[in-house]
Amino acid sequence: MKKKLALLLALVMIIALAVPVTASADATEISLWTYPIGKWGDEATIKTFTDAFEAETGIKVKVELLAYGGDGDNKINAAIAAGQAPDMVMEGPERLAVQWGLQGHMVDLSDMLDATDLEEINPSTLAAFTIADGTLTGYPLCMNAHCMAINVDAFKRAGADQYVDLETRTWTTEGFIEAVKALNAAGNDTVAAVFCNGQGGDQGTRALVNNLYSGLFIDEARTGYQWNSEENVKALQTLYDLDGVNFDASIAGGDEMKLFRQGILNMAFCWNISGHKNTDDGNEVGKTLTGDEVAFMNFPTDDGNVALCGGIWGFGIFDNGDADRIEASKQFIKYVCDSDKTAEAVVASSFFPARTAAEGNDLTGIFADDEDMNVYNATIMPNLGDYYTITNGFADVRTLWWNMLQEIGAGADIAEATANYTAQADATLG
Amino acid sequence: MSPELRRRETISGYLFLLPSLVFFLGFVVIPMVMCIITSFTDATMNSNQPDVFIGLANYKELWQDPIFLKALRNTIIIVVVSVPVVCIFSLWVASAIFNMKEGPLSFFRVVFYLPVVTGSVAVTVVWKWMYSNYTGIINYVLKNGGIIDKNINWLGDPKYALACIIIILLTTSVGQPIVLYVSALGNVDNSLVEAAEVDGANNTQVFWKIKWAQIMPTTLYILVITTINSFQCFALIQLLTSGGPNHATDTIMYYIYYTAFTRFRFGYGNAMGVVLAIFIAILSAVQFRLAKEK
Known part of the structure; x- marks a missing residue:
């Protein structure tokens, strides 16, 4: 009897395993x-x-x-x-x-x-x-349109608010550099982070680099990436040389937003209206956890022509x-x-x-x-730029972008690194 | 036993085996065979693009891929550092606690085993916070202790990132060996130890001549599982650094995942998997051979 019962149980187990789990084919x-x-x-x-x-x-x-x-x-x-x-x-x-x-x-x-x-x-x-x-x-x-954000109160405390136009939400590259210097001089070691742990939020670092000196990510005809252009190399060098701005391979865009909301970073390069209204970290809308006012901003440019992702x-x-x-x-x-x-x-x-x-x-x-x-x-919204993210092979290109930033952050020669990664990115165009 | 009864016994035996056999075949043997087969193709798992047989091309490409070579180098560093450290540290701790009374012994076993049973995600999140460039306790302590004057980006700096990963790996790897060594040392034949002591052997001689020989099977097991675990280091990398900065923490396991599931090059990823399996098999065989000779 025992043996029959055991056999029955074993058969039930086998049948249970053999029954395929299928999704409902019902259109309802x-x-x-x-x-x-x-x-x-x-x-x-x-x-x-x-x-x-x-x-x-x-x-x-x-x-x-x-x-x-x-x-x-x-x-x-x-x-x-x-x-x-x-x-x-x-x-x-x-x-x-x-x-x-x-x-x-x-x-x-x-x-x-x-x-x-x-x-x-x-x-x-x-x-x-x-x-x-x-x-x-x-x-x-x-x-x-993705933008960036600043901690308005931190800017005011450092006397850096003179460099931003909060009416039009615009500022110049020179103003951005001066603002970073002022914030850094006021004791902020971590003004901003060029985050590059992964692809999360990478539209922010792309827009930052491309806008600083009017560079392009890819040419308008989508035939070649422009990361090694004079403008982009100059932008990357400027960011690398700025005290208070870290190329940080330990964080991605989401981490950067959190650090900004915590009041640790004074700027966030990964921002948009949804992020601005997000209160998941326990902050009020448009405020950091420390109660500072947050303002969304266009990326700084040298010629006033902002192009946002x-x-x-x-x-x-x-x-x-x-x-x-x-x-x-x-x-x-x-x-x-x-x-x-x-x-x-x-x-x-x-x-x-x-x-x-x-x-x-x-x-x-x-x-x-x-x-x-x-x-x-x-x-x-009026500053929405070229929607280049639909270029064929872009998934691979995103990976190359943050890998390049990691390499630059680790001290690689910027001209060499950008040339190398641009060649790899171009190869994805087929 | 009559032949009929023996036949029925055999059938029922196989029926009991069948459920686990189905799982073993479905989730181990068949994927393993498929892995080897697809490693000779350009498989992308895209149903609209048939896999093309490309011979040994994936295997040739491996040795010209600088990221794979860097991942291999990092993996070997992890193995070379963590395996001896885990074995020596766990043997040292086990030797110190194995003859303690039940209370303190249980306490130490719990302390060292806790990271093993804690979820790897929870462990990683805590370490990520500790290492943080902005809010991490390690920077806080070092800065306030006057040891550093500026925060160190532990996980973001190629100089430190791999060492940081190895430290976490060590904390999560020593628990099981300690418990095993405590058990093995407790089972050493005391009459041999006493006889040696009567013959004038000192503590060092007793340990190396008597205890070490008797715990050798445990040591071999620990060596093999620690080596395999070190080779397969993945979750820490995935959750902490994604292989960065600048591939400083890429391991073969992570690169396999990255190649297969981010770049969708399943054939190439599987070729790496086969190479990794061969490495582990060779190393395990060497360890067995050495231990046998001992």
């Missing part, structure tokens, strides 16, 4: 994986949209939150490799178009756009999501070969990006709408009562 349940784009990285916020969508359509949306900095990408790439990609993903063209789009994993969403949509949606956002064969890999929801975010659909699920996913995207829910969805992202109106609802005034958003919209 679709999956959405999302990176932390404002409150679109917050489960409770996303649930308000998915619950409302389910109530309206009967389609349940199962959400999984992803992290930037490798883990999220690993999850998606592993899922793609295993043939278990989610139905939808929320991200920018850097991944949707340049990575998964070019690999042929994304559904073409161009049939979701009618003439009205094409009038309403910012054309540069659609261009960013469109790959060479014409596939629209993502449907844009929101956009932003941008961010565009939207939804893409993975081509899992199931027409019903693709159709259900399109319904959800339409519900979020082009309906009376869109204003709410954009506000949740903490960024600016990628279109002027959605199904007759004006989106231009959705932040009317929010002074920070209005000031940001007036002073930072």
Whole structure:
């Protein structure tokens, strides 16, 4: 009897192992994986949209939150490799178009756009999501320009506030250098950090270097990277020589933002309106933990022409070969990006709408009562520069950029290092 | 036992083995074989791009890849430093505490074993804070003690970063060897020790001639697992430095991960995995041979 029972148990274990775990093939349940784009990285916020969508359509949306900095990408790439990609993903063209789009994993969403949509949606956002064969890999929801931030009170205490124009949120390269010197002389050893632990927030270091002496990251025709140009080498040398500015390979953009919010750094090169409004560290909006006032700023330039790196975010659909699920996913995207829910969805992202109106609802005034958003919209957004992050091979180029900064921070000859890494970056252009 | 009964016993035996065998095949043997096969291809795991057989090209590229060579050098430094330090330090601690009373012995075992059972992420976060260039306690103590006048960027400076990683690795690696040595020293045949002492042997002679020989199997086990763990140092690097600054803390394990999951060159990454496995196998064989000769 005992032996029979043991045999039965063993068989049950084997059968349990043999039963394949399969995802539901039911189109009434679709999956959405999302990176932390404002409150679109917050489960409770996303649930308000998915619950409302389910109530309206009967389609349940199962959400999984992803992290930037490798883990999220690993999850998606592993899922793609295993043939278990989610139905939808929320991200920018850097991944949707340049990575998964070019690999042929994304559904073409161009049939979701009618003439009205094409009038309403910012054309540069659609261009960013469109790959060479014409596939629209993502449907844009929101956009932003990345900037930097300063600790206004620390500047005032050091007498460095004379170098910034808080009306226009602009300053000159010379003013930036003088401000660093003043802050350093006032006893701040760590005024700012050229962070380079990884690619997180690297748009900040790219914009800083390129703006200081009007350099470019890549030429406008996207045929060659410009890291070793005279302007960029001069900018890197200036930063390297400045006491108080560290090339810090131990932190990435997120760490830098935390250190800035803690009042330890006086400037943050990784900033945007979402970061400005973030209170996760226990700070008030627009303040450091020490209560100092924070101001978002354009990057300093020598000629007054600021070119900021941008961010565009939207939804893409993975081509899992199931027409019903693709159709259900399109319904959800339409519900979020082009309906009376869109204003709410954009506000949740903490960024600016990628279109002027959605199904007759004006989106231009959705932040009317929010002074920070209005000031940001007036002073930072107009300086959005070339959206070069959709250049083919950009994922490899990002890695080269922070590796180059690490090498320079370790004391390498700047001209040699930039020449070497520019050649490697150019090789990714094919 | 009748043949029928023996047959039924055999079948039920295999059935009991089957669940773990399925796991072993599915998660060890098959991936291992696939790893070796794909190391001869340009696999990217992109389903739209078929893998092309490229022979030994990945293996040839390894020896011309400066980052791989740097990662190999760093890995060897970690192994060469951490294996002897872990073995000597744990033997020293174990010798000092193994004949203590139960209370103090348990206390020391807990103290040294705690980092082993603490989650590696938690350990790493604490060390990251301790090493911080801005708020770290190490800089705070050294600066206030007048030893340094300016904060040192421990993890951001290539001069210090690898040493910092090795220090953390040591703290998390000594727990298990200490517990094993305490147990092994407690099992040394006391009659031999007493006989040697009666014959006039001093403490050093007793240790090397009697105890060392009897704890040799434990030493061999510790040598092998510490060597393998040191070769496989990954989580610390991933969580603390991402291989930087300027590849100063890249290890083979981290570079495999980076190559496969960031650059999507699975074939090339697997070639590194095969080379790493060969290194570990050779070193383990040498250690076994040396211990056997002893």
